[in-house]
Amino acid sequence: MPEAKALLEVDNATLRFGGLTALDQVSFDIKEGEILGLIGPNGAGKTTCFNAMTCVYQLTSGEIRLDGKSLAGIKRHKITKLGLARTFQNIRLFKAMTVLENVMVGADAHSKVRFVEALFRMPRHRHTEQASLARAKELLELVGITARHDELATNLSYGDQRRLEIARAMATNPKLLCLDEPAAGFNPAEKQRLMELIRKLRDQGVTVLLIEHDMRLVMGVTDRIVVLEFGRKIAEGTPAEIRDNPAVIAAYLGVDEEDAS
Amino acid sequence: MDLGALFGSFDNFLSFTIGGLVFGAIYALIALGYTMVYGVLQLINFAHSEVFMYGTFAVAWTFIFLHGTESATWSLGKALPILLVALLAAMAMSAAIALLLERVAYRPLIKKGAPKLIALISAIGASFALAEAMGLRDRFAGWVGLKDDLEDYVAPGKARDVFSNPVSIQPKGLFEIGGYSVTDVDLVIIVAALLMMVALDQFVRRTRFGRGIRATAQDPESAALMGVNSTRVVQVTFLIGGLMAGAAATLYMMKIGSTRQNAGFILGVKAFTAAVMGGIGNLRGALVGGLVLGVMENWGAAVFGSEWRDVVAFVLLVLILLVRPSGILGESLGKARA
Amino acid sequence: MAGLSSIGRRWDGVVERYNAQPRIVKILAVTVFVVFVYALPLLRPPILTTNATDFGGVMFRVIAFALVALGLNIVIGYAGLLDLGYVGFYAVGAYTTAVLTIEHGSWPFFLVLPVSIGITMLTGVLLGAPTLRVRGDYLAIVTLGFGEIIRITLKNVEWLGASAGIKNIPHPTGIGPAPEPPFEAGGLFEVPRLVWDGFVPSLDNDHKTAFLAFGSSDAIPYYWLILTTLILVLIGDRLIKDSRVGRAWEATREDEDAAELMGVPTFKYKLMAFALGAAIGGLSGSFYASRGSGYISPDSFPLLLSMLFVAAVIVGGSGNRWGAIAGGALVAYLPERFREFADYRMLFFGLALTLLAVWRPEGLLPPRRTRRAKEAEAEIEALEDGELEGAHDA
Numbered sequence: 001m002p003e004a005k006a007l008l009e010v011d012n013a014t015l016r017f018g019g020l021t022a023l024d025q026v027s028f029d030i031k032e033g034e035i036l037g038l039i040g041p042n043g044a045g046k047t048t049c050f051n052a053m054t055c056v057y058q059l060t061s062g063e064i065r066l067d068g069k070s071l072a073g074i075k076r077h078k079i080t081k082l083g084l085a086r087t088f089q090n091i092r093l094f095k096a097m098t099v100l101e102n103v104m105v106g107a108d109a110h111s112k113v114r115f116v117e118a119l120f121r122m123p124r125h126r127h128t129e130q131a132s133l134a135r136a137k138e139l140l141e142l143v144g145i146t147a148r149h150d151e152l153a154t155n156l157s158y159g160d161q162r163r164l165e166i167a168r169a170m171a172t173n174p175k176l177l178c179l180d181e182p183a184a185g186f187n188p189a190e191k192q193r194l195m196e197l198i199r200k201l202r203d204q205g206v207t208v209l210l211i212e213h214d215m216r217l218v219m220g221v222t223d224r225i226v227v228l229e230f231g232r233k234i235a236e237g238t239p240a241e242i243r244d245n246p247a248v249i250a251a252y253l254g255v256d257e258e259d260a261s
Numbered sequence: 262m263d264l265g266a267l268f269g270s271f272d273n274f275l276s277f278t279i280g281g282l283v284f285g286a287i288y289a290l291i292a293l294g295y296t297m298v299y300g301v302l303q304l305i306n307f308a309h310s311e312v313f314m315y316g317t318f319a320v321a322w323t324f325i326f327l328h329g330t331e332s333a334t335w336s337l338g339k340a341l342p343i344l345l346v347a348l349l350a351a352m353a354m355s356a357a358i359a360l361l362l363e364r365v366a367y368r369p370l371i372k373k374g375a376p377k378l379i380a381l382i383s384a385i386g387a388s389f390a391l392a393e394a395m396g397l398r399d400r401f402a403g404w405v406g407l408k409d410d411l412e413d414y415v416a417p418g419k420a421r422d423v424f425s426n427p428v429s430i431q432p433k434g435l436f437e438i439g440g441y442s443v444t445d446v447d448l449v450i451i452v453a454a455l456l457m458m459v460a461l462d463q464f465v466r467r468t469r470f471g472r473g474i475r476a477t478a479q480d481p482e483s484a485a486l487m488g489v490n491s492t493r494v495v496q497v498t499f500l501i502g503g504l505m506a507g508a509a510a511t512l513y514m515m516k517i518g519s520t521r522q523n524a525g526f527i528l529g530v531k532a533f534t535a536a537v538m539g540g541i542g543n544l545r546g547a548l549v550g551g552l553v554l555g556v557m558e559n560w561g562a563a564v565f566g567s568e569w570r571d572v573v574a575f576v577l578l579v580l581i582l583l584v585r586p587s588g589i590l591g592e593s594l595g596k597a598r599a
Numbered sequence: 600m601a602g603l604s605s606i607g608r609r610w611d612g613v614v615e616r617y618n619a620q621p622r623i624v625k626i627l628a629v630t631v632f633v634v635f636v637y638a639l640p641l642l643r644p645p646i647l648t649t650n651a652t653d654f655g656g657v658m659f660r661v662i663a664f665a666l667v668a669l670g671l672n673i674v675i676g677y678a679g680l681l682d683l684g685y686v687g688f689y690a691v692g693a694y695t696t697a698v699l700t701i702e703h704g705s706w707p708f709f710l711v712l713p714v715s716i717g718i719t720m721l722t723g724v725l726l727g728a729p730t731l732r733v734r735g736d737y738l739a740i741v742t743l744g745f746g747e748i749i750r751i752t753l754k755n756v757e758w759l760g761a762s763a764g765i766k767n768i769p770h771p772t773g774i775g776p777a778p779e780p781p782f783e784a785g786g787l788f789e790v791p792r793l794v795w796d797g798f799v800p801s802l803d804n805d806h807k808t809a810f811l812a813f814g815s816s817d818a819i820p821y822y823w824l825i826l827t828t829l830i831l832v833l834i835g836d837r838l839i840k841d842s843r844v845g846r847a848w849e850a851t852r853e854d855e856d857a858a859e860l861m862g863v864p865t866f867k868y869k870l871m872a873f874a875l876g877a878a879i880g881g882l883s884g885s886f887y888a889s890r891g892s893g894y895i896s897p898d899s900f901p902l903l904l905s906m907l908f909v910a911a912v913i914v915g916g917s918g919n920r921w922g923a924i925a926g927g928a929l930v931a932y933l934p935e936r937f938r939e940f941a942d943y944r945m946l947f948f949g950l951a952l953t954l955l956a957v958w959r960p961e962g963l964l965p966p967r968r969t970r971r972a973k974e975a976e977a978e979i980e981a982l983e984d985g986e987l988e989g990a991h992d993a
Contacts, residue, residue, distance in 0.1 A: 054860060080862030092857040094850050096918075105850045108843040109862025115871065118842035119835060125842060132843075172862050305736055366953050375960040377736070378681060382913050385906050386952025393946035400942075526902075530747075533740060568755045575744030582737055583729050 004031040007207050008053070008176055012062035015045075015052055015231075022048040024231040025062065030176065035198060035208040037218040037239075040228035041251055046211045047089060049228065050180055053209075054086050055079050066176065080109040083175030087165040087182060089211075095154035099164055102153050103139055106171030107132035132171075139167040143197060159190050163197075170201065177201060178209045183217055195221045219243065227251065267563040275441035277559045283447045283516065285555020286454035290509035291532035292539070292547040293461065294359070294502025300478045300542030301498045304377060307384035308366065310529025311391035312358045312503050316510025317520035318395065319354035321426040322414050323347035334429045337445045337515075343428070344511065351514075352507030359503030362387055363496055371495070396522040425519035450512045457508055458548050461501065465544060470497050478542065527571060531558075534578040540588025549589050637826060640819050641792045641808065648795075655808075655818035659890065661931040662825045663883050668911040668927030669832055669920060670879025675909065676918035677845065678872035679852025680731070681739040684746025685908050687726075688877040690753060690900040691719045692884025697765040697895055700888075703758075708771035708889050712882070719881025720874045727873035731866060746905050754897040764896025768888050770813035771824065778814040785812030815891050825886045829924075832879060836920055848872055910952055 006029035015023040023045050030036045038046050051057045053064055055074050064071045066082050074082070085106070094102050111132065117125045140146045143163040148156060153164060162182055169177055179198075183191050191214060198208055198221050212218045218225060219239040227235040227242060229251040235242055242248055267277055291313050298306040327343050337344075366387040370380045394401070398414075434442035465471035476484035477494045485491055513528075514520065531554060539550025554574060561573030581588065617625065639647075640655040648654045667689060674682050695715040699706045706714075730741045754762050778785030786809030794803035808819045839845055847868040850858035855865050888895050911930040915922025934944045 056856075056860070076856075076859040077862055077864045079860065086860060088857065092854050094853040094857070096853055097846070097849050101846055101849070104843075105846050105858070105863065106861050108846060111843050113843050115839070115844055118844050119838055121838065129842070168861060299736075303736070305739065366957065369957045370960060373960060375956075378675075378913065378917065379956050379960040381681070381739070382910060383953045383956035385910065386949045386954075386956060389906075389945055389949030390953060391949070393943075393949060397942065397946060530740075530743065534744070537737065537740065566755075569751070572748050572751050575748050578744050579730065579741055582733050582741060586733050586737070 007032040009065040014061045016060045026233050028226045034223040037222035037225040038211045044228040045231040080172040085169035085172045085174035086178040089180040093153040100149045103136040103167050103171045106168040109172040143167045176207045277563045281556030281559030285552035286451045288532045288535045289548045289551025290505045292536040293505040295533045296536040296547045297498050308388040310525030312355045313506040314525030315358045316351035316355035316507040319351040320347040320514040323350045324428050348511045351510045352504045355507035356503035359499040363499040423521050531574050538581045540590040546590040645795050657935045659818045659822045661928045664931035665924040665927035666829050666883040668923040670876045672912050672923035674876035677848040682742045683739045684742035686900045686905040687746040687749040688880030689884040692881030693888035696885040696888040697768050700769050715885045716878050720878040723874040723877025727870045731869045768893040773811040773813050778812040786810050
């Protein structure tokens with residue numbers, strides 16, 4: 001089987017904040033169509049890596065490429081056009097907007113409708129609105145919160161809010177979906193549902209990057225895993241490989257490598 | 262535009278510059294109140310201008326009380342005893358107004374976690390109410406039946422009426438720089454402002470209260486967890502701002518000699534400009550910002566004409582915000598959050 | 600506080616019943632309402648009428664302020680940008696109109712109107728481009744400064760009339776013959792007013808309003824003109840809010856960083872809100888300039904007015920277009936209605952603002968959604984309290 005091409009290439013990414021090196025020459029690829037897990041103990045640099053990939057931070061050196069195109073200097077609001085979308089560790093929904101509106105904002109990312117077209121309800125506006133609405137409803141159905149479509153985002157339960165964030169990100173039609181601890185605070189049943197959802201997303205053609213702390217979830221849903229510690233990549237491989245990797249075990253348990261093996 | 266007016270002669274240049282420093286010192290003291298409240302609460306205390314204004318009235322009232330209503334012109338030395346009493350009175354008055362504001366217009370909103378916009382509206386309302394109340398002081402005196410007794414203090418209280426200190430202070434030249442004569446009044450203002458800054462700086466850096474203020478400014482939750490009483494911290498912040506404004510009011514009355522119910526307004530906006538220019542939340546920044554603003558404003562008035570004086574202040578503000586938003590000295594107290 | 604939210608619920612109930620009516624009924628109701636509003640200054644109803652001043656003039660002011668509040672609501676309420684210098688745009692609109700119609704030109708009003716709007720919009724863009732990148736609180740001060748810069752500049756520049764202002768600003772051309780005071784009222788026909796004796800109305804044939812002539816003494820045609828404009832802007836507001844533009848504004852206001860990462864070009868939309876708000880302010884200012892008295896001066900645009908506009912939007916409930924209109928109307932109407940208390944007006948205003956902000960931060964008529972959110976919170980609180988009490992009992 002031909003090797004799937006790399007959708008995202010992290011190439012010697014280094015990020016320094018003043019004296020702190022948050023990322024130190026991290027390199028890995030995310031292959032198209034795979035579900036990649038990014039794990040590591042707290043402070044390892046996972047969210048920093050995420051932020052670098054979504055252009056929230058600019059790298060000090062090294063490069064990140066999406067589909068061969070460098071992300072250096074790209075403005076934040078352009079990443080969705082490139083096909084990158086993300087959710088947030090601490091849920092950042094548009095609280096005063098409804099569930100449906102939140103998702104529509106995502107769908108608007110590719111809208112070409114201009115002010116005048118919207119004001120005079122010209123054809124492009126009407127067609128785009130219809131299409132966005134349809135897609136939004138589809139996504140709400142996919143993540144399972146259709147019943148709450150008219151509710152304010154702030155009134156949703158925690159689990160529904162996380163699901164809404166995923167729907168909103170999916171509405172931007174991404175090639176690569178980055179999920180930042182999507183299962184935080186979930187009970188086992190919800191985690192199971194989340195795993196199924198992630199697989200369904202992949203089946204729709206989306207590549208998924210996942211930061212998670214729950215090992216069972218990561219092992220269960222990902223194709224490959226990258227492990228960070230103190231801003232450096234310490235391991236990369238399949239779940240089975242990572243599970244038995246002494247360096248990884250040491251990182252999590254704080255045990256010397258020699259002692260662990 | 263007349264550059265010659267400013268740079269033509271050294272005397273002129275000095276005169277405008279030192280005059281600017283004098284006013285700048287006053288701006289700086291008022292700016293402290295804005296910068297501290299903003300540093301701790303991320304709120305623009307719009308009504309701080311009235312805190313200052315009430316202080317100016319307190320100064321005039323002190324002179325009326327201790328001297329009577331006859332006009333007189335005294336030297337600084339002669340006026341000094343009453344001035345010191347006036348200083349205390351002004352500081353007390355301004356502090357009282359500041360604490361009142363905190364209790365009535367801000368605390369309920371902070372407790373409710375209301376959006377900053379609403380706090381601003383509350384402040385705006387309080388600012389209007391306070392200014393108007395001063396303007397209507399003779400009516401209020403009438404209602405409580407004290408109109409005759411308090412007549413000297415309340416005067417014809419129609420809007421925009423100027424209320425003067427019966428005692429004018431005659432500045433006396435102390436020494437010369439170049440051809441310009443530096444007066445005692447000017448010197449006292451600049452030195453007094455600097456002293457108060459230093460005192461405040463020490464307070465914030467060395468005392469328990471000061472640490473509490475800085476901690477709350479940087480991270481209110483952690484500070485609370487560490488046992489810092491945030492309500493108390495806020496009160497102290499307002500109190501200090503009030504004391505500084507009272508001092509500024511006294512210096513202002515020394516120089517200008519008269520006030521009115523809306524005297525606080527434009528001064529307040531400029532003082533806030535100074536605070537932002539120096540770096541919001543940064544106490545030393547308030548000093549630097551104030552002085553820079555005072556001088557630039559005077560220079561601008563010299564070159565472009567005095568009717569453009571206020572515009573200079575605003576244009577400066579816009580420029581600083583565009584070029585260096587964190588201010589000349591950068592933000593401090595707690596990195597004021599976006 | 601409970602009282603107000605039950606009024607809110609009852610209002611919601613009324614709205615629901617209204618929405619349930621067949622279309623024809625709704626159209627009829629709206630038409631009747633609109634006709635009533637147009638006729639209001641002619642009807643001069645007893646309690647509403649201001650006797651101390653010309654009611655038509657007051658109504659004009661009310662609608663002018665409502666229009667301004669509507670524009671500012673886009674800036675503050677939708678996009679979340681705190682603008683404390685909105686009076687600047689009002690002034691630019693008024694002065695552009697004055698300059699082009701009389702001071703340095705003699706263009707007809709309706710030709711000047713789009714130019715005035717355009718220039719004000721440009722001013723908004725020029726002001727917004729550099730300043731919308733700075734933090735929200737700073738934006739407030741910068742816009743305040745801008746408002747003052749405009750006023751001071753108007754006061755000092757001879758070409759713009761300096762302190763004396765500009766007089767004899769021509770009125771818009773109406774329909775039918777022009778008025779020729781004092782005998783010819785102009786217009787196609789005349790409409791009488793009502794005068795009331797207690798609660799008994801009668802036709803007042805001494806005071807008639809010409810349709811449609813814009814003269815120097817009768818404010819009612821101006822009222823009709825600006826009311827029509829308000830209705831158009833209201834419709835436009837509704838259309839834009841319910842589109843990707845409105846969503847982009849709200850997302851920017853709620854969480855700018857998240858919005859950007861979801862593909863919203865926040866700066867562009869902030870600038871758009873600013874420019875649109877400016878345009879509406881300029882529009883209202885143009886009408887103000889060409890009204891009956893035909894006179895504007897820098898003193899007509901004090902900082903106080905900016906504060907009043909902001910208060911109007913916030914008091915009405917930020918983000919709610921009807922609240923903004925109500926707020927604007929109140930702010931214009933109350934001082935005129937209670938002129939006897941003229942001296943205490945500002946004091947009451949200040950106290951009212953503070954009390955309102957402290958007691959009811961959400962505003963008088965917040966967007967329905969906020970009320971729903973609050974009620975949901977109240978329900979949850981009640982449940983929790985109930986559970987706690989239950990636990991104690993057990």
